Amino acid sequence: MLDLPLLIGQVFNGFSVASLVVLAALGLALSFGLMRVINMAHGEMLMLGGYLAYLTFLVVPGPLALLVAMPVAFVGAAAVGAVIEVSVIHRLSSRPLDTLLATWGTSLILQQGARDVFGPIGVSVTAPDWLNHSFAIASGPLAGLSLPATRLFILLVAVVVLAALGLFIAKSRIGLLVRAVNQDRMMAAASGINVRQVDLAVFCLGSGIAGLAGVVLALLGPVTPSVGQSYIVPAFLVVILGGLGSMVGTTIAALILGLVSALSQIFLDVSMSQVLVLVFVIVFLQFRPQGVIAVRSRALEE
Amino acid sequence: MDNLLTLDKVSAAYGQSQVLWDIELNVPKGGALALIGRNGVGKTTLLRTIMGVQRATAGTIRFDGAEVTRHGPHERARAGIGFVPQGRHIFSHMTVEENLASGLSALKGRGKGMISQGIPDHIYDLFPKLAQIKARKGGVLSGGEQQQLAIGRALAGQPKLLLLDEPTEGIQPNVVQQIEAALRRVREELGVTIVIVEQYLDFAWSFADSYCVLLRGRTERQGSTRTESASEVAHLVNV
Numbered sequence: 001m002l003d004l005p006l007l008i009g010q011v012f013n014g015f016s017v018a019s020l021v022v023l024a025a026l027g028l029a030l031s032f033g034l035m036r037v038i039n040m041a042h043g044e045m046l047m048l049g050g051y052l053a054y055l056t057f058l059v060v061p062g063p064l065a066l067l068v069a070m071p072v073a074f075v076g077a078a079a080v081g082a083v084i085e086v087s088v089i090h091r092l093s094s095r096p097l098d099t100l101l102a103t104w105g106t107s108l109i110l111q112q113g114a115r116d117v118f119g120p121i122g123v124s125v126t127a128p129d130w131l132n133h134s135f136a137i138a139s140g141p142l143a144g145l146s147l148p149a150t151r152l153f154i155l156l157v158a159v160v161v162l163a164a165l166g167l168f169i170a171k172s173r174i175g176l177l178v179r180a181v182n183q184d185r186m187m188a189a190a191s192g193i194n195v196r197q198v199d200l201a202v203f204c205l206g207s208g209i210a211g212l213a214g215v216v217l218a219l220l221g222p223v224t225p226s227v228g229q230s231y232i233v234p235a236f237l238v239v240i241l242g243g244l245g246s247m248v249g250t251t252i253a254a255l256i257l258g259l260v261s262a263l264s265q266i267f268l269d270v271s272m273s274q275v276l277v278l279v280f281v282i283v284f285l286q287f288r289p290q291g292v293i294a295v296r297s298r299a300l301e302e
Numbered sequence: 303m304d305n306l307l308t309l310d311k312v313s314a315a316y317g318q319s320q321v322l323w324d325i326e327l328n329v330p331k332g333g334a335l336a337l338i339g340r341n342g343v344g345k346t347t348l349l350r351t352i353m354g355v356q357r358a359t360a361g362t363i364r365f366d367g368a369e370v371t372r373h374g375p376h377e378r379a380r381a382g383i384g385f386v387p388q389g390r391h392i393f394s395h396m397t398v399e400e401n402l403a404s405g406l407s408a409l410k411g412r413g414k415g416m417i418s419q420g421i422p423d424h425i426y427d428l429f430p431k432l433a434q435i436k437a438r439k440g441g442v443l444s445g446g447e448q449q450q451l452a453i454g455r456a457l458a459g460q461p462k463l464l465l466l467d468e469p470t471e472g473i474q475p476n477v478v479q480q481i482e483a484a485l486r487r488v489r490e491e492l493g494v495t496i497v498i499v500e501q502y503l504d505f506a507w508s509f510a511d512s513y514c515v516l517l518r519g520r521t522e523r524q525g526s527t528r529t530e531s532a533s534e535v536a537h538l539v540n541v
Contacts, residue, residue, distance in 0.1 A: 173403075173417075180393055180404045186355050187391040192379035192408030192459050 005137070005145035010262045016151040018258030019158030020220075023213035025235040025242075025250050026165065027081075027206025033245025034182050034202050037089050037099050041107040042235070043228025045207045047114060048080055049073035049214020050223030054123045063128040066215070070157075073211040080110075081207025085200055107228075114225035122222025131219065150219045157216055161209060162251060169247070178202055182245070237281050243291030252292045257281075305364075306331045306463055306495045307352065312361035314344075314351045321347045322519045324361070329463070329512075334489055334496040336506035336527065338539050339516035345499045346388050348516065349465050352497065353385045354378045366462060379408040384461030384494075386469060390452040394441030398432055401440050401455050408459025424492065425454045428484045446477030453481070457488065464488065466498040470505070485509065503532040503539060515539065 028042050056069035088106055092099045126132075127150055136146040169175035180188040181198045189195050217227065238257055242249030260280050264273040285291075309327040313320060322344045329335045337345045350356035352363065354375040363371045370378050379385070384405075393401050402421045409417050426433040429450040435443065440451060449469055456464055469485065470478040482505060488494050489509075500506040506513060507527045515523040515538045522538055 176396070176400055176403060177407065179396060179400075183393050183395055184391050186375070187385075187387065187393070188404070189375040190353050190355055190379055190385040190387070191405050191455060192376050192410060193404065194376045194407075194410075 005142050006266060007263075008142060009145055009147075010266055011259065012147055012151070013265075014259035014262030015255070016154050016258075017262060018254040019154045020213060020216060020231065021234045021238050021258060022251050022254035023158055023161060023209055023216065024231045025238040025254060026161075026247065027203075027208075027210045028235055029239045029242065029245055029247060029250040030206040031203050032239060034178070035089070035093065035199050036096060037093070038096070038103070039084070039089065039203075040100060040104040040232075041084060041110060042103075042207070042210055043232030044107050044110040044114075045077040045081060045210035045228070046214040046217055046231055047110070047223065047225065047228040049077050049211030050218040050227060051114060051118060051123070051214075052076045052211065053215040053218040054118075054125050054223055057125045063130055065125075066128050066131070066219075069125075069215050069218075070212055073215045074208040075211075077211025077214065078204040078208035081204045081210075082200065084207075085203040089203070090196075090199070111225045111228075118223075118225070120225065122224040122227070124222040125218045127219050153219070154216045157212065161212065162247075165205075165209070165247070174198075174201065234277075237277075241281055241284060241291055243293040246291070246293040249291055249293030256292075304331050305329060306333075306366055307497070308364040309352070310362045310364070312348075312351060312363060313359045314347055314356055315359050316347075320359070320519065322351065325521055327514060327521070327524075329495060329497060331462075332493055332495055333512060334498065334510040336510035336513045337497060337499045337516065338501075338503065338506055338513055338535070339522070340539060343516040344519040345516055346467055349385075349467050349497065349499055350387075353383060353387075353465055355385075376407070379459060379461075380411050382408075382460075382462035384408070384456030384459055384464045386449075386452045386456050386464065386466045388467040388471075388499075390445075390448045392440040392443070392448045392451055392455075394439065396440055397437050398440065398443070398451055399436045401451055402432070402458050405455035405458030408461065412460075421458055422460070425457055428457070428487060429454050446473045446481070449473055449477075449481060450484070453484070453488075457492075457494075461494060463495045463497065466496065468499050468501060471501070482509070501539075503536060507532045 024046055027045065028039065031037055031039060052073040053069040056072050057065045060068045084106055088102050089099055092102055131149045131153055134146045134148045137143060169178060177193050177198050180193055181195050185195055217223065234257060238250055238253045241257065242253035257277060261273055261277050264276045268276065305328045307329040309325050312322065312325040314322040325348060337348060339345055347356055351358050354373055358371055362369055365378065365381060365383060370381060393404060402425060406417045431447060432450055432454055435447065440448065443451065453469065470481055473481065486509065489496060498510060510527050513525060513527050513535065514521060515535050517538060523535060
């Protein structure tokens with residue numbers, strides 16, 4: 001007989017894992033869809049967001065630190081993203097394999113940089129009081145279920161970011177340009193759209209969202225120089241599973257992966273559950289190689 | 303004579319294989335030039351080279367008094383070149399209205415607030431059909447509707463020069479007439495200069511005032527459609 005509170009608790013954990021992974025993966029999906037680049041240094045944007053949160057918590061005391069840290073991390077990661085795009089990715093745009101290598105190098109440089117500045121041991125932030133509790137259910141059929149406020153907050157951040165991004169892409173003038181460039185780069189340029197600017201803006205946006213994810217990450221555990229590495233692999237999996245560049249697909253794939261991982265942990269230990277997730281992705285792609293949502297984009301047609 | 307577009311010894315290549323050699327072309331302001339020739343002689347490449355989506359490997363291109371040879375396509379669009387490519391290239395995931403709005407980007411740098419004024423009325427006036435299907439996605443439209451949309455999108459940027467690549471290819475005869483009539487109005491009422499790739503000599507002759515025949519990537523013959531008859535070039539075009 002399955003324990004209902006345990007099941008609900010794991011479903012909730014699945015959603016919260018999915019929230020983090022989707023925040024980490026959106027930037028990868030956006031820039032792959034648009035530019036066909038794979039940015040190996042994307043995980044370091046999470047790391048950067050985490051450290052920026054740590055610094056903000058040192059400077060800004062009190063319960064508002066978290067709310068200040070989020071825009072700081074977004075802007076900081078977006079700015080570093082801009083530097084990487086202009087100095088590395090744009091220069092290698094016609095050589096995808098070299099981009100892979102160069103951004104991997106960038107990732108190592110950023111990790112070592114963090115190690116030099118902050119030391120190899122992780123730093124942590126203390127979640128503000130308003131997040132430092134759990135919603136526990138004491139009676140009824142769900143007695144024993146406990147939902148930590150930090151995890152609810154993560155879920156909320158992911159929902160807000162997804163909704164805002166969705167609205168931005170669907171309704172704003174810049175969103176229209178992004179969709180045009182994403183679908184037909186040649187025609188977008190011939191219609192007067194500066195595709196170069198759109199590339200850069202989207203890359204910065206993706207990096208900024210990863211920075212936000214870093215803040216959220218800092219609430220869950222220590223920020224270390226290599227913290228990005230543990231999230232970049234699931235993020236890549238989610239992007240591939242989602243259909244390479246589709247936002248909706250990436251979100252659905254993150255949910256699937258989060259739930260598979262969390263629910264399997266009811267029966268399996270953590271490492272076996274990771275094996276199961278990988279096997280699941282491989283089997284899924286055997287039957288549906290185009291991913292959850294098939295995207296027709298310039299990147300995949302060429 | 304006041305030329306809007308001048309090509310001087312322009313060559314173009316796809317990778318190692320050269321497609322165009324030393325093209326010389328003059329299009330006067332307000333004029334209409336028909337590019338004709340058999341399949342594969344480089345008409346489409348020439349149009350793409352004028353737009354800048356294909357790089358010229360040699361020669362110079364001047365548009366509206368400035369050299370644009372090294373300019374990217376978006377800069378040329380903003381300078382006033384509109385493009386209706388082969389295959390139409392509609393943004394299929396976007397609505398008709400959004401497709402037209404994407405064309406407004408070409409107005410950037412030409413007077414403040416022009417983009418926020420929205421889609422100019424004359425586009426719906428030229429193509430009333432587009433006003434009826436504003437909210438439909440580009441991908442579900444018929445070929446004729448897509449072609450009208452492609453022309454409308456190019457006109458949204460208020461171009462001085464419109465490049466058209468076989469605008470009536472593969473379209474139902476009754477819609478062909480509508481498109482041809484609209485293009486005549488674009489010339490006469492909006493005063494837009496036109497370069498059109500056209501297979502049908504009848505339409506080329508009735509629409510354009512000059513012609514250029516391409517043969518194996520070179521200019522084979524140029525002249526006026528007003529003083530020469532189509533039959534004089536027919537042997538260069540028909541297989």
